[in-house]
Every structure is written in C-alpha cells, then in structure tokens.
Amino acid sequence: MNTIVKTVKQHSYELEKETLKELLFIGNQFKNVKNYVYSRYSGINSIPLLSKPREIRDEWVKSSFANQWKLPARYWKLALSEAISNIKAEWSNIKRRIKEQCKANYNLAKIDKHYINYILKSNELYHRILTHEEYDIPSKFKDVDLNFKYLNNLIRRYTRKYKGKIPYSYKSTTFSVDIGLYSYRDDGINITCTKKGKRLPIKLTDSKKYDRTLIIKVVENRIEVHIPLNIRAKYHKDYENIIGIDKGYKYLFAVSSGKFYGENLNDYLGKETERLNEINGKRNRFYALYNRHLEQGNVKKANSILQNNLGRVKYDHNKLKHNETVKSYINHSLNKLIDKEKPKEIVMEHLDFVNWSGKYPESVKRKLSRWIKGYIRERLEYKCNYNNIKYTYINPAYTSKVCNKCSSFGIRKGDIFTCPKCGEIHADINASVNILDRKDDKEISLYTNYRIAKKILEGRAI
Template structure:
C-alpha cells in the first residue's frame, strides 16, 4: 500500500449570527434528507435500487419532491448520494456476516454455501427470496440436490438477525460540500447558501486550499472543515517482528513479547466513571424534582430546574474533553507499541466483536463500555496501514482460558491465569502468546465453531 487516507482539519474564526444561522439550517436540512432516505430505502424493498440509486434522484427532480428541503440541488443530491452509499455499505456488511456465519455452520455442505454465496451476489435474487417472490433457480443449481426451502429460510433468518435498526443521523450541524459548492478566497472560504446566487464568506485560521469534497462541522459559533487527504505510507527496514496482542485487563494491550502498553487507560476510565456516577446521581434527583413540579402544575419551578440544574452544555463539554483525552492517550500508546516492538506483522482478535463478559468483572466492563472498542481497532488498523505493517485476525475462542505452554484449561481471575499444571502466569500475556500461536494453527481457522475449538484444545491437553 503506497498511500492512505488521513483527515486534516481547518478552523474558522467566530461566525456572526446570520452566518451561523445559515450553516446550521443547511446542516439540519442535510440531516433531514439523509434520514428520509434511510427511513424510506434502507429496508428490504430498497435492495433493487442499490444498483441504480440515480433513479431516486431523477424521480425527486421530476416530481419536484426535493423542493421541500429548501436547499440548492447540489446539497440534497449530495445528501442522497451519501445516504445511499451508507445503505449499500450496510447491506454489504449484512451479506459479509451471513457468509461468515455460514462458514461456521457445520450443518451446511460446500454446495449449500456455494448456493447461498451465489444468491447474495445477486441483489435481484436476494430481494426475491427475502420477499418470498417466485424466482428461477440458477441453472448451475437445477441438477444439484439442495433443500432450497431450508436454505432460503436460512438466508431470511440470518438477514433478520444482522439487519439491525434503520440508520439515523443525529448530526444536526454536519454536512458535505463538493467542489461546486465552495471556493477558497484569500482569507477563507465561500460556501453556497440557500439564497440563489450567493455564498457565505467564512474566514479561516490558515490559508491552505483543497479541491475535494469537504465535511463542514459546526462547533458552537465556529466551523471545522474536515479534509480527507491521501498521504504516502512509511517503510521500515528494521521492522521484522511478528507479535500477538491482547486487550489488557488494566491497560490497552499486552504483547507476546512480555510488554504491556497503555498502563494508565484504566485510571482514565475509572476517574470518568466515578465522576459521571456522582454527577448523574445528583441529576437524577433534579429530574425527580422536575417531574414532581410538572405533575403539580408548577411549570415555572420546573422550567427553572430544567434551565439551571439540568443543562447539557457543561455536561457534554466535559464528556467530550474526557473522550478527547482518552483518544490522545490511546494513540500515544499505540505509537509507543509500534516504535518499541517494530513489528512487520500483528496478530490479534477482532476487538469490536470479542465478548468480554466472561473475561472481566462487571466494574471493569462498565469502564470499557464507556469507550468504543471499534475506535481502538480503527486506530490500530490505520497505524498498521500507515507503517506498512501486516495485521491478521484469528479465532478468539478460548485464547484467554488455556495455558500457552501445555494447552490445559485454567482459571482466570483478574490479570492472573492459573494453570493446573504450570501454575500462575500473567493472564493477558498468556492470551497474547495464544493469539500469536493461533496464527499458524492449521486446525483452528478464523471461522471454526467455538464448540469445535474447545474439543480440539481438550484433545491437545490430554
């Protein structure tokens, strides 16, 4: 990989009231367009439109349906395009998860899996099966002994399982502008507004200029401009190690080399959890008092409590400040890990799908849940791509429950793993070694069922 996308930011000076009102209106309407598209087309009947979303745009233009948004055409067309792209990605993820589930389903034959994969590749066939409509069985499967009723029901069941809720955009003040909606000037940028033929001049703190689709984000009385740029990746001749990493009990990662990184992560999460528990306890009392006054008809007192004691500005600011601090610490720790370990390859579990219920006590899970596991994964993948480090995912089943030396099942308590044969060892370091060893395990693939994994490990321990 020679290039990678990196997002850089531009910042504006404070906006006047009229400009601020205009960009907020555009952001709100941009959101409304996307949410309408999500609600209208993200369902099963929207599948046939995925291959040609332009017909929605043409219909909106012809019927003048788009006029209700009160936006220049380029804005609502951009919002429509983004929403349909997100819907298409969602269906791609659903199909991917169905394929993964089929791989671990021992009741399916190779022919069964071949049929399901073939159906998933055709939006027309997939849609007909989901809507119980008649379809011609593909010629390559007409002479194959398959239980089509069972397989089609399985496709429907897996789709229901992974479909999830309708997407929804909560970003009131975020919208995109393509190159036809803005132009740079000497001290800032001009953005197309809702008034025909006019643009909003916005002063920026730098004089950089870009020529791609930008994301505008309104923050209080200013705007941030997010610009995706392609940058060259790095090559390190001295990066020769292959390491396994595991999410730590009290820190970010434990590595098979014996080192740990991000030792203070638990402190960050603990302090914030305790702070929020204390604040939310107080706020709950005020909410109860507010509801009491509403029931008694004391609207004036209720509104006073709502305004003076239940405001969100400071509350949200402190949460954002904490999240940014944790983000910064995670990135510093990942940089340290890469600089120290000098890996050419990293072996790991798929962090945002690993179930930590049996691994950590409730108090620790509550702290971890305050952070997005997907963020850790996204930043680690980004830094690997940027440094040309290969990363692979392995089957996570029982990596933290067996001894890395003798393969015996043991007991984990906190950060201590006790093997009945080998004694005590650091639990996360033990798991990280198991993760590294599983890379070359020919019996346990990424999609091997966890029950089968357990049998394999039990046979090895005998």
C-alpha cells in the same frame, strides 16, 4: 507504493451568531434528508432501488418533494448520495457477516455454502428470497441435491439477525460540501448558504486550499473542516517482528513479547465513569423534579429547572473533552507500541466482536463502551496500513482460557491465569501468546466453530 486516506483538519476563528445559526440549520436539514432516506430505503423492499439512486433524485425534483428541505439542490443531492452509499455499505456488511456465519456453521456442506454465497452476490435473487417471491434456481444448482427451503430460510434468519436498526444520523452539526458548494479565499473559505447566490465567508487559521468534497463540522462556536487526503504509506526495513496482542484488563494492549502499552487507559475511563455516574444521578433528580412540576401545572418552575439545571452545553463540552483526551492517549499508546515492537505483522482478535463484558467484571463493563472498541480497531488498522504492517485476525475461541505452554484449561481471575500444571502467569500475556500461536494453527481456522475448537484444544493438553 501503497497509499491510504488520511483526514487533516482546518479550524476557523469564532463565528458570528448569524453565520453559526445558518450553518446549524444546514447541518440539521442535511441530517433530516439522510434520515428520511434511511427510513424510506433501508428496508428489504428497497434493495432493487439502491442501484438506481438517480431515479430517486429525479423523482424528488419532478414532484417538488425536495422543496421541503429548504436547501440548495446540491446539498440535498449530496445528502441523498451519502445516505444511499451508507445503506449499500450496510447491506454489504450484512452479507459479509452472513458469509462469516456460514463458514463457521459446521452443519453446512461445501455446496450449501456455495449456494448461499452465490445468492448473496445477486441483489435480485437475494431480494426475491427475502420477500418470498418466486425465482429461477440458478442453472449450476438445478441438478444438485440441495434443501432449498432450508437454505433460503437460513439466509432470511441470518439477515434478520444482522439487519439491525435503521442507521439514523444524530449529528445535526456535520454536513458535506462538494467543490460546487465552497470556494477558498486568501484568509478562509466561502460556503454556500440557503440564500440563493450567496456564500458565508468564514475565516480559517491557515491559508491552505483543497479541491475535493469536504466535511464541515460545527464545534461550539467554530467549525472544523475535515479533508480526506491520499498519502503514501511508510516502509520500515527494520520492522521484522510478528507479535500477538490482547486487549488488557487495565491497559490498552498486552503483547506476546511480555510488554504492556496504554497502562493508564483504565484510569481515564474509570474517572470519567465515576464523574458521569455522579452527574447523571444529580440530573435524574432534577428530571424527576421537572416532571413533578409539569404534572402540578407549575410550568414556570419546570422551565426554570430545564434552563438552569438540565442544560446540555457544559455537559456535552466536558464529555467531548474527555473523549478527545482518550483518543489522544490511545493514539499515543499505539504509536509507542509500533515504535517499540517494530512489527511486520500483528496478530489479534477482532476487537468489535470480542465480548469484553463477559471477559471483565461488571464494574468494567461501562468503561469499555462500544465507541472505544470501534475506535481502537479503526486506529490500529489505520496505523498498520500507514506503516505497511500486516494485520491478521484469528479465531478467539478459548485464547484466554488455556495455558500457552501445555494447552491445559485453567482459571482466569482478574490479571492472573492459573494453569493446574504450570502455575500462575499474567492472564493477558498468556492470551497474547495464544493469539500469536493461533496464527499458524492449521486445525483452528478463523471460522472454526468454538465447540470444535474446544475439542481440539482438549486433545492437545499434555
């Protein structure tokens, strides 16, 4: 039976000040190690080193470079390993997106795409091309008429496009511990600290014990212990429907069955947006006053404003509280969708890459933040895997701009899609039906260029 990873949590009681201070120091140094690795090894020139993390570790030990972190060796080695793994994952994601872009590039011949995919499979060849070094053309392409200069430049251009910024970590309250850095006791857990041979005793609210790498997260004056577990996926005999879903304007999803789920999501996001706009407006005025006092040399007044009016504790607490509320509502809505629709397959657009800002009014842009899109996709995929539901991504080109009945192009305005022939229909229901139909569309594949897709759709209009 299929298994998936589920993260369970353990919680501590309130921590003593010295214990909290020590955990925050470890978390901050753990973050600093990872950020150094990101800044030093995320670049193109470090690609060959990513397959040799042990050499990096041994060099740090030999030169005493690691002493600056003031952490037990197991901590910084674990941070190094995690950072290298994340960099590798980042490069894998870059290569995946290059392949997807090449599939959608109708100017490339099949042999051109084959060459690019071949290069991406070899880190050595990929590195040489990115750094403009000489390389031996693979034997299978030597007798083929290819424009190597153009294809290599295309690889470089796509890499620049998807490389992005260095993936720095900003979480100084989170760090990992492997089985050598902690031990359970009857009423809690002991975590290795920076003092040699000593561990911090922390009382937990439950007595369960685990034996794997854990994630320690400091939340205010407590900790959460995150434990990844392999669990069996569920199997539902009565899940027989194939549905299309579309991210709604005022709710989480519109479904091809004609139903909506997560109707209150827009309210949650809207209220928080208004609250933050008001609070940030006030904070900006205090920042201006703070800077003015500094310029005038009134350091005492400036520090008083910084301490009493620009603190982050309450601000971050309320923001975290809202985010957790939204996450809970999203999960509740997804559970309801799966329970009511009983799908064996869900067809959808790739939520991370759908341009919601172009789809919705300016007033909604701020609400549909990046973490919301990423979180919805992550949780939907997780729940599909957990319930043995297949999920299929389709080409999103014009799914919200054509009528699902006659294929005519129409006009979308808010919740309403107006077809010149069929009249008005709910815009998101119309899109969800189009998404479902796109699953079996043999002419418009996932990687069909949007210009070609438009021509095909125009030819289908009745």
